[in-house]
Structures are given as structure tokens and as C-alpha cells.
Amino acid sequence: MTAGFTEAELLQRTFKLPYIAIAYINERGGSLTLEKYKVHLYIPRDALAKGPPQMVYVFVDPSAPPVDGVNPPYVALSPMIQCGPTGREFLDSVVLSFPHHASNEWDLSTRMCHSNEGTPKIWQALDAETDGAMVLRRDNKMVLLLKHFNLFVADGIPCEASAKMMKTGAFGSLYDPSDARYAVRIHVWNNDPVAEKKVIAMENDLGSTPLDAYRDLQVFYNQGDVNATIDNIKTGWEMEEKTPKEQKILKTSVWQFPTNSVTFDLTRETNDGATASVSNQPDKSPPGCDSFVYQLKADSADSSWEGHKVRLSVRPKQGRSSPSAEIPERQEEESCQMCHQNPSSNAGICAACREELKGALTDNTGKETDGGLGGLSKETVKKFSRFLKYESGGRSNTMRLAEELFGQGTKLIATLRRGMANPAKQVLKLYFSFKREDHVPDQDAVVGLLEVFSSLDMEEAVRIVHAELNTQG
Incomplete structure (x- = not known):
């Protein structure tokens, strides 16, 4: 990618995609930002020894994998952020900030991992003398002063009032009058841009869009599962026979995975209550219903107790479904190392990502090489x-x-x-x-x-x- 560039040319170039930014920096320092993921790295002047430019990068896995290896009593409370090359040391500490999804009640700390390979990962607490330290919480972000690069994650030990901040949303395709069925997916995800963009990407692949605004949802560590229900179904529609109107997302899943979802399948009724076919159904008006999302009380089968209840309006717009709305078949071949979606090709990268890479090497703005x-x-x-x-x-x-x-x-x-x-x-x-x-x-x-x-x-x-x-x- 940088073959043939002089040192001066390297300092003038930045390789940037939404989830990774790479620059060559010398003793003048510089900064790198992943705007969509709200990650920022600031390398001050003289943090690197005088000499040829050195490569630095910040990376967020857009597939939002669960954080494995953070063991009780600690709980992971942010996406994983990778600064590299791993082990890169500095003469003066650098500033790294990245989002977390913890409520104010947590006493947050940071852990690091020396390698992104292998499962489970081995995390350890930062040593202030040799590694650096978390020094601030700012605008729902962690702020660290670091002495070297690694993989980082925010964590904490839960207390009685500990919760994590989440989002919930309803998704579905355009309503096709020729189809007697309609699927609604209710997602619950960590309130950070990495998890949110994964949800959006999944729904885009299915040809779906949000049916209502995203809602805030606070999920407490010492309470129970998250419940999603469907109610107030529009006349002429009903739940499919095998689809329950109330579905749970287990508490263990909520705290383990950055994103979770359930699907409700609606179907049209005939005038006598029988399931409709296209031929005997004169009323082809769009479906409509409300979805309610809330947390259940701990260890309780009684759903009458509920925490803060969030209402989502399901009112799809009418239009012909596109072929992309169909669920793609599972690919047996390995996925692309960049997007983790398309089948890989040359060197493990799909054709679409290769095209994206061609435009990723650009002239920097000056901030990338000014600390x-x-x-x-x-x-x-x-x-x-x-x-x-x-x-x-x-x-x-x-x-x-x-x-x-x-x-x-x-x-x-x-x-x-x-x-x-x-x-x-x-x-x-x-x-x-x-x-x-x-x-x-x-x-x-x-x-x-x-x-x-x-x-x-x-x-x-x-x-x-x-x-x-x-x-x-």
C-alpha cells in the first residue's frame, strides 16, 4: 500500500475507512479519528523518538463481536478498541478516547489484551506505572493516558444500581400488498455506535428500515430478562399461529452479546377469522401494531412487574419488496476479513472491500501529523x-x-x-x-x-x- 513512498510522502498520507485509520507519524505527533465509531487517538509532540515515520492505527471490528475473556466479577462495558501495532511504546503518554455504555453508577476501569487472536482472550488490568491509566469519563466515553498500544475494553464490577445503557428499535421491510405475511424484528443493543451500526448493517442486508425512532432502554444487572411484546394489532391482522405475542431475551444474552433480537410474524385474517390467501382477501391494508420492550423483575415468572416500558410503533409503509429483503443463504466459504459479510477472495478480502480500499489512501488534513x-x-x-x-x-x-x-x-x-x-x-x-x-x-x-x-x-x-x-x- 505504501511501497515507493518517500518519508515525506508517508507523512502526507492517511489510510482511512469507517472502522480503521492508519497514519505514519514522527516526533511531531498527530491524531487519528474514527468519526462514525467515536474513537479518537491523540499522540502529542515528542511522544515518538526523532527519526523516520512510524505506522500507527486505530481499529474497531464492525462485526461487533462479544467481548470474551472478561471474567466475573468484572463485566465488559464497551466495544473492543485496538491500537497498533501492538506493543508500540511512547516516550510520553498518548490520549485514547472511546465510547462505553455504562450507567453513572459504575466505577469504571480499563483492561488490555496483548493479542486479538485466540479465544478466550486474556485481559489484565492496566498498571499505571508501565501501561497507563483511565483518567476521565467524558460524554459517555472513556479517556485513557497510555504508554503503549494494545487491545482495550472498559469494564466494571456491578453494584445494586448498576445498569447498562441500551437502545431498542423495530425494523421491517416495505409492506407488499401481495404478501399475506409481515415480519417485525425488535432489536435491543448496547448504546454505542459499534453495536448500533451492526444492527443497521444487518437490517440493510435484509432490505429493512427502522419503523420508529430508536428508544433508550436501561437494563439493570441485578434484574431479569428483557421482554418484548406485541399488542394493539390492527384489525384484519393477527399473529401467526406459532409466533408468541411475548418473547424474552435472556438476561445472560443481554449482558454477553452487544446485539440481540426477536422476530414477530404477522399474517392477514379473512373475514371469518381464517388465515388469508391472496385470492380470498379483499382488504390488503398495511399491518399495524405496537411493541413494548421492558425488563422483568429478577427471578420472577410474573410479567406483571416490569421496569421502564418502551413503546415502539409498527406502521410500515407500502411498497414492493426488493429481492434484497430475502434472507441471504449461509455462505460456507470464509468471510471477508474486513466486512465479515461477503465471501473472501484474494488475500481474504472480498471484491467490494478491495474497491473501497482503492479510495482509502488520501492526503491528510495536517491534524494527523500534528501533535x-x-x-x-x-x-x-x-x-x-x-x-x-x-x-x-x-x-x-x-x-x-x-x-x-x-x-x-x-x-x-x-x-x-x-x-x-x-x-x-x-x-x-x-x-x-x-x-x-x-x-x-x-x-x-x-x-x-x-x-x-x-x-x-x-x-x-x-x-x-x-x-x-x-x-x-
Whole structure:
């Protein structure tokens, strides 16, 4: 893919697909983002030794496999995120952020695995001294300061109030008046973009679309199965004889698999209640019903107790079904190593993905090879670090700045209190990483930092910022 490129050309190229981003980075640092999966990697300046560009990548498996090997009492609470090459070490910690689906009651931590091969995987807790640490929860995302690359996942030990945030939705094809039957699938999935995009991809393959907006669903660890029911069926339609109106998704499945679903089959009635055929059914109006999704009480067969009940409206639009709506036959050959759907061909990659790869190598935007802290010079960063070491009102300026930027009671604050190398630079690194992730221009990020310093009455820091801005013109 990169054969024949000079070092300068490698620095100007980025290989990017929705689920993987690859760049060549040197001592200037840089950043990589998987926008659709909300994964962001920030490599600060001087995190890599001076020398030829080194390959780095971030990857999310779009097939959303279950996280195996995270054993009780721990529970996996995010998709797996791979940063590579595995084992790549840094002179200064890098910032990785990725989504989780845990409720606020969890005390989240992070585990790593040295290899994506084999089952079950062997996960271990991060060692703050040698591996790095999870330091923040931000916008339903984990934020890590890492010293080397591996496979990562968020986890936690459940308590009485622990739950995971999920989504539920109803899917079906266009209603074909010539068909006396209609299938409705109710999905329940982890509230993270990896699981959601898997559900959408599966339904696209079946020629189906959402029948209603997705709904939030909170599933508690100490409660029971998730129930899905069909009610208020439109006159002229009924459930097929062998399809129950109430179906359960086992609690064990909800917590093991990122996505789960059940199918309800509706069929038209004749005027006397008999199942319709195309020839004897004059009324071919579309089907309609409501689906209710909720969690049952733990160890209870009584479905009268229910948690928060979510209603989904099933009102399909009319249209001819496309051939793609039929369930594809199972392929015996190995699947593509990229999309995990089509049969593989040359080198394990299907023809469709090979076409996609041709356009994946593009010129980068500059951010991929720029890890500078908001464009601040090295000398300015050193001045900040010296100033933030001092105390004001009996508290270190670093701690005051961190609490103002990220809030009190975070793991970062606890880590700062325990002591960490160059704490001021770590705080600045996190700030500028977040601004980069939020698409804030560097100069605007520096101005924002100036406003924070002003609000904290850090006059020396304000002077340092003004001097830097004057230098930049």
C-alpha cells in the first residue's frame, strides 16, 4: 500500500475507512479519528523518538463481536478498541478516547489484551506505572493516558444500581400488498455506535428500515430478562399461529452479546377469522401494531412487574419488496476479513472491500501529523509547566486548572493527588486532545485556555498566553 513512498510522502498520507485509520507519524505527533465509531487517538509532540515515520492505527471490528475473556466479577462495558501495532511504546503518554455504555453508577476501569487472536482472550488490568491509566469519563466515553498500544475494553464490577445503557428499535421491510405475511424484528443493543451500526448493517442486508425512532432502554444487572411484546394489532391482522405475542431475551444474552433480537410474524385474517390467501382477501391494508420492550423483575415468572416500558410503533409503509429483503443463504466459504459479510477472495478480502480500499489512501488534513499542544511552542509549554507547579491559596495551580477543566472527583484528580510525571503537561495534553476531537481550531482552543486562566486569576499564565499569541501574529 505504501511501497515507493518517500518519508515525506508517508507523512502526507492517511489510510482511512469507517472502522480503521492508519497514519505514519514522527516526533511531531498527530491524531487519528474514527468519526462514525467515536474513537479518537491523540499522540502529542515528542511522544515518538526523532527519526523516520512510524505506522500507527486505530481499529474497531464492525462485526461487533462479544467481548470474551472478561471474567466475573468484572463485566465488559464497551466495544473492543485496538491500537497498533501492538506493543508500540511512547516516550510520553498518548490520549485514547472511546465510547462505553455504562450507567453513572459504575466505577469504571480499563483492561488490555496483548493479542486479538485466540479465544478466550486474556485481559489484565492496566498498571499505571508501565501501561497507563483511565483518567476521565467524558460524554459517555472513556479517556485513557497510555504508554503503549494494545487491545482495550472498559469494564466494571456491578453494584445494586448498576445498569447498562441500551437502545431498542423495530425494523421491517416495505409492506407488499401481495404478501399475506409481515415480519417485525425488535432489536435491543448496547448504546454505542459499534453495536448500533451492526444492527443497521444487518437490517440493510435484509432490505429493512427502522419503523420508529430508536428508544433508550436501561437494563439493570441485578434484574431479569428483557421482554418484548406485541399488542394493539390492527384489525384484519393477527399473529401467526406459532409466533408468541411475548418473547424474552435472556438476561445472560443481554449482558454477553452487544446485539440481540426477536422476530414477530404477522399474517392477514379473512373475514371469518381464517388465515388469508391472496385470492380470498379483499382488504390488503398495511399491518399495524405496537411493541413494548421492558425488563422483568429478577427471578420472577410474573410479567406483571416490569421496569421502564418502551413503546415502539409498527406502521410500515407500502411498497414492493426488493429481492434484497430475502434472507441471504449461509455462505460456507470464509468471510471477508474486513466486512465479515461477503465471501473472501484474494488475500481474504472480498471484491467490494478491495474497491473501497482503492479510495482509502488520501492526503491528510495536517491534524494527523500534528501533535502540538494547540500550536504552542515547546518553550511556552515549559513556562506553563513551571508556573503550574506553584501553589495559590494552599492548592497547586495544576490541581485548580484540572478541576476547572474536567470537574472535581474524577479519576484524573485522584491520579494527580497520588503523583504523576509532569502533571501540568498531562492536563494541557488532555485539554488540547479534547479540543482536537471536538474540531475546535488550535487558536480558538488557546483563546479558550486563556479565558480559563483569567477566571482562575492566574495572571502569570495569562501573560504567557498573550506572549504566545503575539508571537503567532
